Amino acid sequence: MSEATMDGRHISCSQCQKQMRPVWTLKEMHCPSCQNLIKLTRYDVRLPTSVDAKCSLKEKFQSKLKCRNSSSSSSSRTSSNRYSVPGSGMTSATKLHPGKRAVLCGVSYKKRKYELKGTVNDVKHMKELLLRTFGFLEENILVLTEEEKDEHRRPTRKNILDAFQWLIRDCRPGYSLVFFFSGHGLRHPESDGDELDGFDESICPVDFTTEGTILDNDINSAIVRPLPKGVTLHALVDSCHSGTVLDLPYVYDIKKGRWLDNRPPSGAYKGTNGGLAICLSACADEELAADTSALHGKMSGAMTSSFIQAVWEKPGITYKQLLKAMQDVVDAANKSNCLNSRILSRFFHAKMSQEPVLSCSEMIAIEDMKFEL
Structure with a gap:
């Protein structure tokens, strides 16, 4: 070394x-x-040159967080659409990237038997990646965690669905959208004939035991179906049973090197309104996701950690290379016994393995297409 x-x-x-x-x-x-x-x-x-070098990153982050929480509380009292559209009423510096938005959601389920320790770290790491590597602006990143003091920034079912509306609203060609979720995921038997395996997949908000989970059908309807031409959505979902959590029509089989048809037997349309939707999931629908401390020294999702490491180490990486790099990192952590299954899924008899899954609204050329947010 x-x-x-x-x-x-x-x-x-x-x-x-x-x-x-x-x-x-x-x-x-x-x-x-x-x-x-x-x-x-x-x-x-x-730090970027626009930030005072004498001020620590922690101090700047806390200051900006306080300002965002204050402004969001004020706007929530005056408008049903509590999140402002990026680009409106912002500085000239902000307008350099008016078309990049992200919703970053990390659910810890504090003081529950199924509490997760790494999800807030996942959100912090993802936010830094978006800011430093992909040119996202702080004002265009909406964070939902249990650490947020504003009640509208807690990862409840309602707040996540509201955040979906903010993410997709008034999109124009050239916009790049990101939805990131780190938390628990579940499967539910379905009865409407639109799942090949007979199960709906879902993500678990902090209040899922009382308000319910958010089904793959709900996510598809909220941020996939309305996606207009020229707009790209990337969803990064670090949870158990997340392989087809966006219900996208095509899933890539990395072992066979080809796209698989995931369109529902019912004939229901699960594509976009002309845009491109891409989802990277922690594992297949029948698999469990894991946490690890091997990569950062702090507990975080294995999928999130492997994704960030791959993107940072290999600029210009293709989607196929990204899948391979993520799998290599997870395999290495697994061999060193640094993976811990996410607790909630231990109550369900699922296979304990993890392979990242790529699904898409259309069959893209993953061997040549470079990953970009």
């Missing part, structure tokens, strides 16, 4: 001298060229 000091933008491999960007969430990383393991000795990734 070699050691490298981060200057916030690049590090150099001591073996092949390749320049690369540091992975801000990791204590060590592999060189993408020679696979040399590099120990990272600092974690003070340089």
